[in-house]
Amino acid sequence: MTDAAASPTALREGNHAPLLVGRGVHKRYGAVHAVRGVDFALSTDRYVTLLGPSGCGKTTILRMIGGFETVTGGSIELDGQPLLDTPPSQRPVNTVFQSYALFPHLSVAENVAFGLTLRRRGRTETAERVSQALQMVRMESMGERRPRELSGGQQQRVALARAIINRPRLLLLDEPLSALDRKMRKEMQIELKDLQRRLGLAFLHVTHDQEEAFALSDLIIVMNHGVIEQQGDPETIYRRPANAYVADFIGGSNLVEGQVVERAAGVATLETPFGRAHAPCAPGVAAGRRASLCLRPEQLVIGREGSLGGIVRHTVFQGADWLVEVAAGSAVLRVRCSDEAAPAIGGAVSLGYEPSKAWIADGALPRDVV
């Protein structure tokens, strides 16, 4: 499973100098092995998300880069210089904390100015840069307020302004939007992305929300159980998941498990309960291994000649189209159907798909999940 992760795509991107490089990074807490040897590279000027379920080690990686956790093994370099011996206060990296961690006894402007005052900038320069930073996050009129007088979204903006004022090389964001309601989260996603573009700054954003990762990222690093499952741009992660775990976590796809019969020139033949499937496959897929055919709901077509037959179990009206659940053998496949009317529940249908657009990912999900 780690084969795909061993050669980080970001390392090969020629036009972006590597800003931060982690090699074989490990973190143990006593008996718990939270991060199990991950390699990653971040480029300047890019928005990268670390995506994974809670407890997968993503926040630990962020905190090791920030300097709040020691590293058990491996190395992290920033701009080619080893980073790990530098205390957090000396690292050219700033963090937006999940809880915002605004200083409750200081005003918004004093919070934002905190980093500058430590660098002994002149009064005028400090005031100017504080108002610039507040303008950047559209909070210029709130400078005199206290953090507790602000809404969650406003506190978030202040935390952002405070973190960018020292002009870090890299901005770390630890689940920054998780405390906001859905609408506010969507707005802040756009603002974050926009801010990152305007600042031309590298962002490393930890999240468990795949939609958020897709909305923001130039590069997504998918993690599970302390290892990197896959890293790549959002389209690659979505269309060509390296393995069944990624395909499942990203969501949407129907996964049909099977045995790989043969693999040649990037196309594999998979023996599934519904017959043989030929489709492009992930690098790790090899003859004799278990693999999963990924069929997204919009790729399946009802009524076309196909090898997949089943019974309509459930239909859900979704406005633009219908989501139809078809029971086929032991599996339930979700199909997007744009017809005016949904097929009758209980009726038999056959499902077809375009094999060249399907995808075979390595491995299979644990039984109970499927």
Next chain:
Amino acid sequence: MEGGRTSLAVTVGPVLAALTVLCLAPLGVLFVYSFFHVDFVSIVPDLSLQNYAKVLTSGAYRYLILKALLNGAVIAAIAVVIAYPVAFFIAKRIRVVKAALLTALLIPLYTGDLVRIFAWRLILGREGVLNSFLIWTGLIDRPIEALLFSPMATTLVLVYNYLPFMVLGLWLSFEALDDHLFEAAADLGAGRTTILVRLVLPLTAPGLVAGALMVFALVVGDFLTPQLIGGASGVTVIGAIADLFGAAFDWPLGSAIAWTLLAAMVAVVAAVVVLLRRTPWGNVMFGGG
């Protein structure tokens, strides 16, 4: 709305009544008495300011009141210095035995005043544990008399007595401190000293001030400890008031001293509050903007 007002009366009413009857009424009685005077064996209810004049012109009473206030301030300051690191460690560094430590801290409070005081006399006395030990080790060949019945002994025992109040106040402040604030400050470039001065001190200031004021008030009001531990140095203004209400039978003068002391204490507390409001810490403690 109506129901809310009723429940407010029900919940706050008894407390207010109890405070009035048990706390304010006796003070009021004292206040009225302070304007009376004693004629041989009876208290004469003629209103006059002669008692206050006596208190303010008498060098002895002025000295005792100032001594009480100064003593309270010194003990509170010593307690802050000792309690600050202790509270920090209990709140932030200790996980497993936290409850046990806090209980141990409070155990002295479960025993009576006199028990604690006599325990200290056993330790510090002429034939006490400490002197015997020092003689046994050969460091001294005669008992050190000054271990007991000295201002130093009084200070030691007073600090011991009231330290738990200081630690508890500070401990609560430290518990409420979000560790992420320290990380955020370090992230922005702050070293340990900066974090202590610009974050920890201001944010624990409410507990520090509350604890210090509590210790101050308790020390000013404690006359048993100085009397039984301090020996000749243990004369206190509260002791003097007690004498006036007892053997000397001059309740009006005693009341006047008590009220003067109270006024002086209120003045000290008010001065502390006003001064603190002007510091950057004021925002944390008093909420203003």
